[in-house]
Amino acid sequence: MVHADVLTTASASADPERGLAAVAALRQxxxxxxxxxxxxxxxxxxxxxxxxxVLGISRQAVHKKHARRRGR
Amino acid sequence: xxxxxxxxxxxxVVQAQEEVRRQQGERLGTEHLLLGVLADTDNTAxxxxxxxxLTPAATRRRIAELAGPDTGLDAEALRSIGIDLDxxxxxxxxxxxxxxxxxxxxxxxxxxxxPFSPRAKKVLELALRExxxxxxxxxxxxxxxxGILREARGLAAVILTEAxVDRAAFEAALIAREPGQADAx
Numbered sequence: 360m361v362h363a364d365v366l367t368t369a370s371a372s373a374d375p376e377r378g379l380a381a382v383a384a385l386r387q388x389x390x391x392x393x394x395x396x397x398x399x400x401x402x403x404x405x406x407x408x409x410x411x412x413v414l415g416i417s418r419q420a421v422h423k424k425h426a427r428r429r430g431r
Numbered sequence: 432x433x434x435x436x437x438x439x440x441x442x443x444v445v446q447a448q449e450e451v452r453r454q455q456g457e458r459l460g461t462e463h464l465l466l467g468v469l470a471d472t473d474n475t476a477x478x479x480x481x482x483x484x485l486t487p488a489a490t491r492r493r494i495a496e497l498a499g500p501d502t503g504l505d506a507e508a509l510r511s512i513g514i515d516l517d518x519x520x521x522x523x524x525x526x527x528x529x530x531x532x533x534x535x536x537x538x539x540x541x542x543x544x545x546p547f548s549p550r551a552k553k554v555l556e557l558a559l560r561e562x563x564x565x566x567x568x569x570x571x572x573x574x575x576x577x578g579i580l581r582e583a584r585g586l587a588a589v590i591l592t593e594a595x596v597d598r599a600a601f602e603a604a605l606i607a608r609e610p611g612q613a614d615a616x
Contacts, residue, residue: 374549376549376552377508377511377549380505380508380511380548380549381508381509381511381512383505383508384504384505384508384509385508385509385512385514387457387504387505388504388509388514388516388519391504391532391533391534392519392523392532394534395523395527395531395532395534398534399526399527
């Protein structure tokens with residue numbers, strides 16, 4: 360989803376203030392999207408294992424991060 | 432830098448912070464600085480802007496129109512790396528309903544000083560420079576407005592430009608007083 364050009368620009372931004380702010384904003388956006396997608400997957404009956412596989416992280420990591428927020 | 436700020440200028444920054452908190456935002460942009468200046472009915476800069484037709488309510492409305500619903504995400508920073516937050520928000524809402532992108536907002540955790548956007552920082556630097564240029568010896572709300580005008584690219588500058596407020600018009604309005612109005616410091 361993140362185009363290569365975007366990453367190039369982020370890493371190439373000469374002004375640290377702007378470059379770092381962009382990275383921080385991107386990270387926040389990713390967190391929001393992850394929450395949204397994990398919720399949707401769980402609502403559709405996906406297991407934590409299935410979600411973890413697609414996200415490319417361990418089942419424990421995804422569970423630790425999202426299970427409590429979702430109250431299960 | 433803040434030590435040179437007059438009481439009304441500090442008040443404008445405090446009001447700008449309040450504005451961000453009310454909107455559950457995470458960082459202070461140029462538009463909040465403009466609203467901060469306008470919030471104080473007593474300062475000369477706000478009086479000048481009012482004379483030029485800018486009211487807090489109309490300005491707030493225009494900011495919402497231009498910036499879209501506040502997601503608490505830094506649209507400006509994302510744009511600098513080629514991400515259109517508006518497009519992302521539209522896609523998220525198309526799939527998951529209105530306000531989808533805000534569902535996982537942690538809310539404003541900040542109780543202390545909120546971070547300034549790079550443009551808002553630049554505006555304050557330019558306010559200082561304006562003060563030096565005019566040999567005023569202090570930074571008042573009027574210097575913040577001049578800083579916004581000189582920075583020229585933030586949301587606040589866009590709104591001022593739309594309202595046909597440029598440096599010349601603003602400086603003229605600062606000097607001119609409404610009939611019978613006392614100098615309000």
